[in-house]
Ligand SMILES: Nc1ccn([C@@H]2O[C@H](COP(=O)(O)OP(=O)(O)OP(=O)(O)O)[C@@H](O)[C@H]2O)c(=O)n1
């Protein structure tokens with residue numbers, strides 16, 4: 001077992017405060033959490049997460065295990081880790097990866113500056129990988145800084161779109177019921193075929209649900225279940241909630257989850273995930289411009305941008321402020337920067353900003369591409385070629401017939 005990222009920072013506070021949620025429908029939102037935290041006498045609980053990431057992605061049909069497949073040049077698992085890291089009350093995140101992929105995982109942690117991550121070796125099956133993660137948390141190992149949490153979240157590394165709201169709901173429900181999991185309505189009817197390939201049983205779709213992730217458990221409930229679990233269950237089981245029921249006699253509370261919780265399984269899911277990510281990162285644009293610039297063309301540009309991008313939030317910054325914000329990561333959720341230079345002499349400022357972006361963590365996520373109108377013709381042509389290649393791949397209809405001047 002090893003602790004990731006050497007500079008791993010721990011969250012400021014150790015866990016969510018759930019006392020005021022007790023007894024309430026587990027529909028608590030992140031803002032309810034903040035309200036609960038403010039109440040005197042409320043108790044903070046320790047929460048950790050285990051992420052099984054040791055599969056080979058057979059159904060995806062590509063040589064790279066799907067959790068390491070790139071989406072917009074960044075590995076899928078990095079999005080899932082980012083989603084969990086944003087939730088400050090998750091104290092530790094234990095990731096189970098195969099020995100073979102330990103190095104790759106360490107590189108991802110370092111490159112994308114993930115924090116609070118510990119790595120354990122994955123097992124032969126998903127249940128065995130989860131069990132290894134739980135064992136690491138159960139041990140209270142002084143050298144690794146891990147300690148036994150009160151509640152543990154289990155979440156697949158290949159479900160990147162998990163939000164704080166649903167995590168909070170399953171944790172609150174697990175605190176009260178011992179176990180909880182997210183569910184979704186069934187898309188297709190579930191049937192049971194007979195040995196001769198004919199229909200035997202057809203389940204009434206409206207009465208059944210698909211079990212998704214995240215799930216959460218009182219730590220002792222799920223750890224004891226895994227300890228007592230038969231080899232058959234460890235080998236062939238697919239449902240942690242079932243283990244809690246069968247071995248710890250704990251009936252899980254089921255929590256309706258949002259549609260984006262689905263598990264990346266087939267190749268087409270990578271394309272779907274990419275579209276969702278693109279959609280999400282296109283909602284904020286930071287326009288960098290000198291306030292002394294001629295207002296009319298600027299206003300025209302902003303108007304046109306708003307027309308093109310639905311629901312976009314446009315913030316404008318003067319170059320100095322933008323530079324400070326990039327350096328201090330004040331624009332963490334913004335991946336689109338438009339630098340407006342009406343006068344060519346302003347390019348010096350733009351260059352400085354570009355340099356800062358390239359140095360920042362943002363550029364690793366989504367590389368900086370620039371079209372320059374200046375004398376550096378060769379560099380401009382190269383950048384022009386990159387853009388053209390990307391346009392060809394994306395085939396955006398908005399760009400048909402446009403002339404690119406580089
Ligand atoms: N021995 C295993 C098998 C699976 N997993 C993880 O469990 C999660 C959900 O499993 P699944 O979607 O079935 O992943 P794979 O086993 O990789 O896919 P496939 O069944 O298509 O081979 C994934 O994050 C996967 O990496 C794991 O940690 N250890």
Ligand SMILES: O=C(CO)[C@H](O)[C@H](O)COP(=O)(O)O
Pocket residue numbers: 126156211212213238239240263
């Ligand atoms: O949905 C789930 C929980 O119920 C699991 O993600 C699912 O069971 C994983 O199973 P498999 O590894 O066979 O896809």
